[in-house]
Amino acid sequence: MRAHEAGALHGDIGNRGPAWLRTPADVNALMPQLWPRNTTRGADGDLVVAGLGVRDIAAEFGTPVYVLDEDDLRSRCRDFRAAFPTEDVYYAGKAFLCRAVVRMIAEEGMFLDVCSGGELTVALAAGMPPERIGFHGNNKSEAELRRALDAGVGRIIVDSFAEIDRLTALARERAVRPRVLIRVTVGVEAHTHEFIATAHEDQKFGFSLAGGAAIAAALRILDEGVLELRGLHSHIGSQIFDTSGFEVSARRVLALQAQIRDARGVQLPELDLGGGFGIAYTSQDDPAAPHDLAKRLRKIVDSECAAEQLAVPHLSIEPGRAIVGPAVFTLYEVGTVKDVDGIRTYVSVDGGMSDNIRTALYDASYSATLASRASTAEPMLARVVGKHCESGDIVVKDEFLPADVQPGDLVAVPGTGAYCRSMASNYNHVPRPPVVAVRDGQARLIVRRETEADLLALDVG
Incomplete structure (x- = not known):
């Protein structure tokens, strides 16, 4: 199938416009909204991030490798802080967390959400002030709550009656009065995948x-x-582009605030609207800028507070994906290229579902580009797949790559900063890739590559 015929079937695929307009120049071009802000093409066509070429990164750190543009991440933190100057902006650590990232977001004035004892351990080890930490989770253990209380975390988002009882007993035991928010499921169905829509009634949260x-x-x-x-706290899902869901959620949560005021004469001073703000994975995605989000969310809260005759509460939000997602791409090496009966070409890389499960788990869409050189070859419809023993081991479902892609080439997949390394596995006993931060032409390792020795270290049999 030729490129223009494939485009008629698949429409606007990947990261560079309609298939029938594809040329070699189109395929080599980068759409800025998909890539870290300091990403360009070098003179010979290789991808360059923050002044460092990907061939140099691959030579030093190997592939696959997650490449983080540090200034991009920091600038996105600053964008949110500037858009929400009087509100609290919590980085959602579940998107991706390591000590270096904790230090980056702390230096940029962010708060931090964690949702497990392990994430709390990383946050504290990196020096995050505990009063700037919020602790989420639908099944926090007694040990985790003890650790949170002993560390002095700023707030705990309670998720069940059992947790209220557990935390109350621990607070009495320690003679402390922890600050808590109640996570409310408001019955809003976010326009997203079923498994990442978290505010409808039939689910485990809140x-x-x-x-x-x-x-x-x-x-x-x-x-x-x-x-x-x-x-009160509400989180309606992930990868959301339309603020109408937040409007319905805010209306319902603030109506509950009014009920509490009427029942006990207490007006709660805080409101957390969660996160889930979408990013661009392909050219189909059009995320809102932080200042637009801020304007819309403030308008929603102000309007609903006026309707309920409530004072406007102190607002907080929880972006994770929107900060780290676009700041990272994954760099792979091509191992095999296989044409299947002229239908499509399978480009197999040296990673896969062990470093990015989202395509298999959520049917997520990604883009890709030939990263190690420019090409004058005609575009071909390709599927970028991994090395695992699963037919569903797909990294990029459909993308136009140059027809001369060959073993040894480097391919980069943007938008992989959120929920890729954090959800990575050792499926087929494949060690997890490293994370490399690049700034001012210099790369530093912030999470090292796992080794086969690491795998065997846990195997005590």
């Missing part, structure tokens, strides 16, 4: 608004007087 659990949780905390109830 207290149901419709069923009355949320108001019951708030009244229990207020009546017991052991925990300091600061406010």
Whole structure:
């Protein structure tokens, strides 16, 4: 199938416009919204990030490798802080967390959300001030809550009646009064994949608004007087581009705030609208800029507070993907190129679902580009696949790459900073890749590559 025929079937695929407009120049071009801000093409066509060519990165660190543009990540932190200057911006650590990233976001004035004891350990080890940490999770263990209380984390987002009881007992035992928010499931169906839409009623997170659990949780905390109830929290999903879901969520959560005020005479001072702000993975995605998000969210909250005769609460948000996602690309080496009956060409790389499970898990779409050189070859419809023993081991479902792609070439996949390294596995006993931060033409290792010795170290049999 020729490129223009494939385009008629697949439409706007990947990262560079309609298939029938494809030329070698189109395929070599980079769409800025998909790549770290300091990414360009070098004189000989290789990808250059923050002044360093990817061939040099591959030679020093091997492939696959996650490449982080440090100034890009920092600039996105600053963008959110500038857009929300009087609000608290929590970086959602589940997107990607390591000590170097914790230090970066702390230096840029961010707060940090963690959702496990392990993430809390990394945050504290990196020197994040505990009062700037929020602790999420639907099943926090007693040990995790003890650690959070002993460290003095700034807030705990409670998720169940069992957790309220557990935390209340621990607070009494330690004679402390931790600050808490109640996570509310508001019945909003985010326009996203079922597994990452988290605010509809039939799921594991939070207290149901419709069923009355949320108001019951708030009244229990207020009546017991052991925990300091600061406010309510709502998170409606991930990879969201439309703020209409936030409008419905805010309306329902602030109506609950009014119920609590009317029932106990207490107006809660804080409101967290969560995160889930989308990023561009392909040319189909059109994310809002932080200042646009801020304008829309403030308008929503101000309007709903006026309707409920509430004072406007102190607002916080939780971007993770929107900060780290676009700041990273994954660099692979091509191992085999296989044409399948003229239908499509399979380009196999030296990674796959062990370093990016999202395509298999969420049917996520990604883009790709030939990264080690320019090409004058005609475009071909390709599927970038991994090395694992699974037919679903797909990295990029459909992309136009030059027809002369060959073993030894480097291919880069943008937008892999969020939920790739953090969800990576050792499937087929493949060691997980390293993370390399690049700044001012210099690369430094911030997470080392796993080795076969690491795999055997855990195998005590």
